[in-house]
Amino acid sequence: MNTSINKGITKYSFILLLFLPVVLVGQRTLTLDDCFDRVTKNYPLAKQSVLLQSQAELDIATLKKDKLPRLDVNAQATYQSDVTHLPIELPNISVTPPNKDQYRATLDASLLIYNGGLIDATAKVKESNSKVSEQEVNVNLYALKNKVNQLYLSLLLLQENRSLLAAKEKQLQSRIEEVQAGVLYGTLLPSSADALQVELLNIKQKYAEIDYSKKGLTQRLALLIGSDLSADAILQTPMVPTENQTDSQRPELTLFELKKAQIDLSKQQLTKSKLPKLNAFAQGGYGNPGLNMLDNSFKTFYMTGLKLNWNIFDWNKTKGQKQSLEINKEIINTQKETFELNTNLELVQLQSEIDKLQDFIDMDSEIIRIRENMVKSAASQLKNGVxxxxxxxxxxxxxxxxxxxxxxxxxxxxxxxxQYQLTNGTYGKY
Known part of the structure; x- marks a missing residue:
């Protein structure tokens, strides 16, 4: 039985060791989308989203407490220069005027019965304000993606250049071996290998230059995305997906819509504030005098009732506030139009640069094809001492x-x- 267990352990250990290098390699691999995800989660500004949500929840919960009964304890002691008294004397009736020092302690209770839904409307405005603030955070985080894109592709270019240097070094080393063989057999002069050795040293120097540049860019990218990056991280070349989306997903457009929704909710809040407000109240107390001002002694007392408040005319104050909010809505519309115009201008410029580079790449490929033939010919001539x-x-x-x-x-x-797709709002899923 122990033998079977040992065999099982050995088997699974072998499988674990077999896949361990793959796991380690995977840990060193980095993609552009990974960096985008990390910057939106780890950048210090991203913490504001959670804080804003918590703040909105607290504000709304506090606001809705106005629907609960309210209890107040009040007490006062006064001394007054005069008191109420009868200006005439009634026969056979003796009326003692109240004391000039008076005392009162009360417990007051009130309960909101109806306010036209003002509390709920105000809570919706609070929630809308929070959404606007959260979206502003998203807009700022989205802007960071262009910085991440530039740093990532700068690192990718260094990675490509290092690969080219490695290929160049390998090819040069082959030429050096051929020249050294020619020197050994006397077909080439000993000095023929010197220039090749110098060029090999230049390649070593460029290795160091690339490594130092990569280290600095890696540190900057790590700080930006809030994650540790190893210097030997392998960067994957991002694939630019075909644009299937026709509608822009830019967070700025969502922000404009949220701001307009915020204005609509504010107008509803103003409408609710004009409706009547009805409260029930009750008061119990102990004082001298009580409710009977002619009884000059300490008494308990109470009263209860309803209170209605309705501002039926406010000199068109609410109307003016609504008109101001409508103007704000028009301002937001002009901001949206300006944003869309500037975005389209940037897209036109980017597309022009993209078309130019595509032409350059076609010419680069032809240049490389010709130069490879020239290098093959030169290698043959070098080998033969020409x-x-x-x-x-x-x-x-x-x-x-x-x-x-x-x-x-x-x-x-x-x-x-x-950058074009980030500007257009069609890169990935946001």
Missing amino acids: ITSSAYITEFTDLYEAKSNLALHKTQLLLLQI
Whole structure:
């Protein structure tokens, strides 16, 4: 039985070790969408959304407490210069005037019966204010995605350049081995390998330059998205999806609609504030005098009833406030139109840059094809001692520059394509 268990443990341990490298590699892989998700969750501004929601819940809960009964304890002690007394004397009747020092303590209770739904309307305005504030946070977080996009693709370009350097180093090392073989057999001069060795050192130097640049960009991206990033993180090239959406998902457009909804709710609140308000009240107390002002002694007393309040004429104050809110709504409409116009202008410029880069990439591919043939010819000539190693390096470096230009233009194109969709509000799901 123990043998079976040991075999089972060994089997599962082997499976775990088999998949462990895959897991470790996966942990070092980073995508642009991962960075977008992290910046919207970890950026300090993102914490405001939760705080705003909590604040709105507290404000609304506090506001609705006005529907509950209210209890107040009141007490007073006074001394007055004169008191109520009869200006005449009645025969056979002795009336003692109240004391000039008077005392009263009461417990007052009131309950809102009807206020036209003003409390609920005010609660909706509070909730709307919170939604507007939360959407403003979303707008600011959305703007950060362009910064993330630029940093991510800058790192991706460095990653591509390092791959090109590695390929260049490998090819150059092969040329060095061929030249060294020619020197060994006396077909080439010993100095033929010197220029190649210098170029190999230049590649080592460029490695260091790329690594330092990558370290700085990685630190900036890590700070922006609020996550630790390892220096050897592998960045995946983002795929730009085909735009199937026709409607923009920009958070600014949602913000404009929320602001207009906020105005409509404020107008409803003003309408509710004009309706009558009915309260029930009760009062119990102990004082000297009580309700009977002619009884000059401490007495208990109580009263209860209803109270109606209705402001039937406010000199068109509410009407003016509603007209002001309508003007605010028109202002928001002009802001939306301005935003859409500026967005379209930016999209036209981006599309022009995208078209230009696509043409550049086509030309880069043709240049690389020609230069690869030139480098093959130069390599053959170098091997046979027809040209010097310096002449070969010139052709070799020109090919590398052409490939670097292609990588640069492809990365720039990708950056602009993503920026176009971010500007248009059609990238991913937001």
